[in-house]
């Protein structure tokens with residue numbers, strides 16, 4: 001059994017990332033998106049933010065670092081560990097993806113028993129490039145440098161997600177139509193899931209501290225109450241219109257045909273309702289965007305991206 005005492009108690013709790021990193025033969029490097037959560041209270045809460053009916057049979061973590069959250073996820077699937085909690089029937093498993101080789105090796109050593117029993121798999125690699133396992137839910141303190149790319153890799157999987165982001169990014173993700181933070185990110189994320197900020201995390205909860213505040217976002221997959229015939233076109237259309245957020249929708253459709261790929265933007269404008277055309281993109285909810293995108297797809301002769 002690995003000696004866990006190297007994660008010495010500090011002001012926050014049980015795992016001192018410096019001590020853990022030293023044991024891993026490396027140091028947490030902020031340039032490598034390595035801001036480790038050291039507040040035990042936050043770490044304990046993260047898996048508990050999953051929706052009550054979430055299937056915790058196979059939890060995914062992106063960016064394992066020194067394993068403080070991995071530890072909680074193993075506990076959440078009932079696989080024991082020093083912070084074992086109630087819940088989980090002992091049959092679940094965890095996959096963690098970690099890009100930094102010393103930390104990936106450290107995770108394998110730190111949780112050697114779980115790796116041995118098949119409860120934990122450590123994938124060393126870039127979470128944007130490796131094949132994702134068939135996870136049932138994901139809980140992660142994400143590397144902020146890939147927030148957007150990884151969020152849009154995970155959201156289409158339609159699984160419950162509990163993810164930390166920079167607070168400003170989280171606010172844009174959950175903003176509603178008409179709010180200043182509402183934009184492409186909000187529409188695209190809310191197309192896949194009900195998204196909500198469940199906690200704000202101060203910088204002091206991390207070591208080394210990031211420059212900005214963070215927030216935890218829960219994404220509960222949803223089936224939208226509208227139809228989108230071509231998802232890639234829908235997302236491209238939303239992106240295009242928000243490059244002209246101060247224009248009317250009418251002008252935005254015309255001005256961004258080179259981005260959305262519309263050959264016949266005027267035909268889309270002719271087919272759309274005046275009520276939508278005279279508004280600004282930032283006032284359209286995802287359903288209104290979907291309605292417009294369907295008109296654009298069927299009347300505007302979009303070409304492939």
Ligand SMILES: C[S@@+](CC[C@H](N)C(=O)[O-])C[C@H]1O[C@@H](n2cnc3c(N)ncnc32)[C@H](O)[C@@H]1O
Pocket residue numbers: 032033034035036037038062063064065066067068069070097098099100103125126127128141142143144146
């Ligand atoms: C914010 S830290 C979180 C560490 C740990 N889960 C915690 O909560 O303390 C992000 C981790 O992601 C890793 N990482 C950075 N970019 C990555 C990528 N593209 N793919 C996988 N892991 C990455 C970093 O090495 C770091 O360990």
